Amino acid sequence: MxxxxxxxxxxxxxxxxxxxxxxxxxxxxxxxxxxxxxxxxxxxxxxxxxxxxxxxxxxxxxxxxxxxxxxxxxxxxxxxxxxxxxxxxxxxxxxxxxxxxxxxxxxxxxxxSALFVETFAPGEGADDHEYARFARSQGFLPAWREPTRHLELPVPAEKLADLAAASNARRDGYRIETYVGRVPDELLAGLAELMRMLAVDAPSGDVDFEPEEVTPDRLRRIYAREAEQGRIRLSSLAIDETSGAVAAQTDLVFDDTMDPVVQEGTYVHREHRGHRLGTAVKVANLQRLQRDYPGRPFIRTMNADTNEHMVSINVELGFEIVETSTEWIFASSTG
Missing domain, CATH: 3.40.630.30 (Gcn5-related N-acetyltransferase (GNAT))
Known part of the structure; x- marks a missing residue:
């Protein structure tokens, strides 16, 4: 029942x-x-x-x-x-x-009109996995795939310093700020706008997405809920020093234990690309994590292979594929 x-x-x-x-x-x-x-x-x-x-x-x-x-x-x-x-x-x-x-x-x-489910298969062999066979038997079709990568911690400090220096050379006019727990109110509107557009720009096969409804109030609720859960969020932002706009963001989220860390969305505004801001914010977050919260075993992230720029950053940092996520879609005739 x-x-x-x-x-x-x-x-x-x-x-x-x-x-x-x-x-x-x-x-x-x-x-x-x-x-x-x-x-x-x-x-x-x-x-x-x-x-x-x-x-x-x-x-x-x-x-x-x-x-x-x-x-x-x-x-x-x-x-x-x-x-x-x-x-x-x-x-x-x-x-x-x-x-x-x-x-x-x-x-x-x-x-x-559309139902989505997600499955995980070890390594890169998602096509013949039993979950894939079951999904197809139920009328689902693969919409897109995202390899899941793990980054073993700690990353050598020298490597992070070299990557930070390389990104610094390309990001004149931007400053990087990192926050623990919550981002200040004066930056929430700009951060919310970036997170709204993440779903639109993230590779999703032939499936179209509208901007997600992310507002400053929704972010405040998330921060309050995570504090109650005992979760910690590290947010690194790139700020345009001329306009004050939030140009890029990334988040690491983890419990107040020695469990793995989850890499949530990383996004660079379309008007601010080409300055290695994605690398800059990710490296800043990693440096803060390893300095203030050492001992975590690894970071987990997911990126579609078609997201070539973000994948290249992750590979440069040392992320390695452990499994593949497949997003399946069932198109309803009643929607």
Whole structure:
């Protein structure tokens, strides 16, 4: 039986978390889940710009599969994103197929036309992986792929210094500023505008995206939620010294433990490209991370191979491919 789960239901939420950890750990030795407390805070405080619907597949009273739907409310209103997990010991028993059918039906009820799901396969062999075969059997087509790369820490200080010097030579008229926890209010509007455009410029195959609804208020909510979760965000920005505009940004996010670090979006404004600002902000963030938060094992990032400039920066830093993410799309005829 599939039912909607109330995030206030402590017992159900614990089962959902455990299913997700077990499912996402299969053949992924580097996978490190968030703490249950951090995950629960995130689930109970979603952004209103992207409503969440959490469903569980229950068998004999136990949750054996989950489907978390992300439903944009302000932009890209034809799309729904799903995160579907099945406990390893309950796979190949129809649970995943039932959750997919349910998600498709829900997309139709919402009047949407596209359902997206993401799968991960070790290395670069995504085409023949069992997840790919399952996705195709359910009517999904690959929309785009993004290799996942890890950067083992620490990066030699000399290497970072050399990269910083090389980028300095190309960025006259810009200064780099790094912040811990939150970016000052006076920079939030410019930062929000960059993050709005990230979804538009990020390689996404033949799928078009509208600018995401990112506002200063949304960023403030994210910062407050992360502080409650015990998460730390390092943000490095390139500031145009003439106009004061935010020209580039990058973020590293991690828990207050020795767990891996997640590289979130890096983006350079279209009008400010060609000055190695992407390298400059990433190196500044890495230097701050290693100086103030040493001991993390690695940084995790994802970039489509067609994003040649960002991939080249990551390869120069030393990132190496560990797995490949495939974004699958199911086009609904009812949307």
């Amino acid at each position: 599939i039912r909607l789960i109330d995030p206030a239901d402590d017992d159900a939420m614990r089962q959902v978390f455990d299913v997700g950890v077990a499912a996402k750990s299969v053949a992924r030795p580097w996978f490190t889940p968030p703490s249950y407390k951090s995950w629960l805070i995130g689930m109970r405080q979603p952004d209103p710009e992207e409503r969440q619907e959490l469903y569980g597949f229950f068998r004999d009273g136990a949750c054996v599969g989950t489907s978390l739907l992300f439903v944009p409310t302000q932009d890209n209103l034809e799309k729904v994103y799903a995160d579907i997990d099945v406990a390893p010991e309950h796979r190949r028993r129809g649970v995943g197929a039932a959750l997919v059918r349910h998600a498709k039906a829900r997309v139709g009820e919402l009047g949407r």
